[in-house]
Amino acid sequence: MTPTSERPPADRGWSWHPDRALPADPGVRAVARQVLDATQGLPIISMHGHVDATMLALDAAFPDPATLLVTPDHYITRMLVSQATSPGPVRDAGVRSPADLGVGPGADADPREIWRRFCAGWTALRATPTRYWLEHVLHDVFEASVAPSPETADDLFDHIAERLARPEYRPRALFERFGIEVLATTDPPDSPLDAHAALAADGWGGRVIPTFRPDVLLEPGLAGWRGELDRLSAAAEIDAHSYDGFHDALRARRQAFIRAGARATDHGHLRADTTRLSAADARALFAAALREPLAAEASAALTAHLLFEQAAMSADDGLVMQLHTGVLRDHDRGAAAAHGPNIGFDIPVAGEFTRGLRPVLEAFGSHENFRLIVFTVDETVSSRELAPLAGAYPAMRLGAPWWFLDAPDAMRRFREAVTETAGLRNTSGFVDDTRAFCSIPARHDLARRADASYLARLVAEHRLDFDEAIDTAIDLAYRLPKESYPVPETAARPLPETVA
Structure with missing residues (x-):
């Protein structure tokens, strides 16, 4: 129960405390309020996420509350599905699988029923960052006066649906309202980047930018890898079915992304191994992968080599290399x-970086045109491996707490684990890593x-002066994300004829 002295008046309806997520100690909280005030009005630099650029290019009204806020958000759906066999409101509301929340083929298509199930499961989200983000979205973005519950579900659905019909709730209007300065999407290597071109034609060039994610091409053990080569060849107009042609096609696509405004690549493999093979071994494995899917050990070896080659390309063309590893997918x-x-159902595994990143860092760790930003969901390696590496190699920065660590206590643990060894300026600033467009300001607010x-x-x-704390907060919220993801110098270079 909320203490009486802090309980909102009964006639105010649903509200939330302005000091949410700030320290409990009154003296420290007072200082935190002042530090927070210095960042609250800063623009959002969202340099890693999964929002669909087509949504912004079309700028059509969002269809309904469930399709916007529930179905695409796996933080919500996974938590509700985890309660599906337990006695309680989630099971009573009829949630048995992701399909009951609108996910996948054959899913329930009734948005109102999906919304009712979500509202019935609201208590399952208590004390999670998902609850915090949703409260921010519902209260601040959609001006809801009541919290989700079985009793309020229909009225809340109608309230949000009415807002979504207004012009000021269309994607571009919300983009402006959220104070987003730059939004990076994540795009497959064969993407035609049509949505980004349309946005640029509308004067949004440089505001919504693509990110090059070639994971599917660097995993030759996948059964569909040959088909990915076909798509790469078509997109690059270069035959990628040979070792040299493959790399030429990737370079061409990277240049296409740079022309569309890209500043980074993104790599989400299971391991951070970047061991380089000999040229002969790499060519032999690539040729073998063209014939049939490689066995696990051989596939992992070729992936590590190809990841090294991507680092070499980044040192050449200036795209920042983001490495998100350590998650067993599906x-x-x-x-x-x-x-x-x-x-x-993507679950973290233990990470290893000291040996895995050694080949890339020895080759490019002091290269003036190379920047590597490393993210992890394995907290045990932050102080032991990542902070010492970032505190030594000029090219490396530590990414923000990501995915399952995108939470208040995990963010605190991250700062405590890495700052004393890596410092504050060897971190990249916050990235929201979300598909949930309306939660972007909520996530940045929580990080700040x-x-x-x-x-x-x-x-x-008395370990930091107050003025330094203010300056550092601005660094973390705004300056460092911009510095960490610079515009590639190659964006201004004349292009070779093969990629023009």
Whole structure:
């Protein structure tokens, strides 16, 4: 129960506290408030996410609350599905699988019924960052006066649906309202980038930019790898069915992304191994993969080599290399077959970076044109491996707490684990890593509160001056994301004829 002194008046309806996620100690909280004030009005630099650029290019009204807020958000769907066999409101509401929340082929198509199930499961989200983000979205973005519950579900659905019909709730209007300065999407290597071209033609060039993600091409053990080569060849207009042609096609596509405004690549493999093979061994494995899918060990070896080659390309063309590793995708293979990928069954594994990144860092760790940003969901390696690496190699920065660590206590643990070894300026600033467009300001708000809380403690312990805390908060919220993802210098270079 909320303490009486802090309980909102009964006639105010649903509200939430302005000091949410700030320290409990009154003295430290007062400092954190002042630090937070310095960042609250700053624009959002969203340099890694999964929002669909087509949504912004079309700028059509969102269809309904469930399609916008529930079905595409695997943070919500995974939590509700995890309660599907337990006695309680989620099971009582009829949630048995992701399909009951609109996910996958044959899913329930009734948005209102999906919304009712979500509202019935609201209590399952207590104390999670998902709950925090949703409260922000519902309260601040959609001006809801009541919290989700079985009793309020229909009225809340109608309230949000009415808002979505207004012009000021279309994607571009919300983009402006959210204060987003730059939004990076994540795009497959064969993407025609049509939506980005349309946005640029409308004067949005440089505001919504693509990110090059070639994972499917660097995993020769996948059964569909040959088909990916066909698509790469068509997109690049270069035959990618040979070792040299493959790399030429990738270079061509990277240049196409740079012309569309890209600043980074993104790599989401299971391991961070970048061991380079001899030229003869690499060519032999590539040729073998063209004949049939490689065995696991050989496939992992070729992936590591190809990841090294991507680093070499980044050192040449200036695209920042983002490395997100350590997640076993589609842990429930039956659920993935039935409902599709990205439904919440991606589970972290232990990471290893010291040996895995050594080949790339020895080759490019001091290269002036190379920048590597490393993310992890394995907290145990942050202080042991990643902070010492980032504190030594000029090219490396640490990415923000990501995915399952995108939460208040995990953000605090991250700062405590890495700052004393890597410092603050060897981190990249916050990335929201979301498909849930309306949650972007909520996620950045929470990150700014977590950083304000950490910096306030340093001030209270006389480890940092107050003015330095203010300046650092602005660094973390705004300056460092811009510095960490510069525009590639190659964007201004004349292009070779093969990629013009």
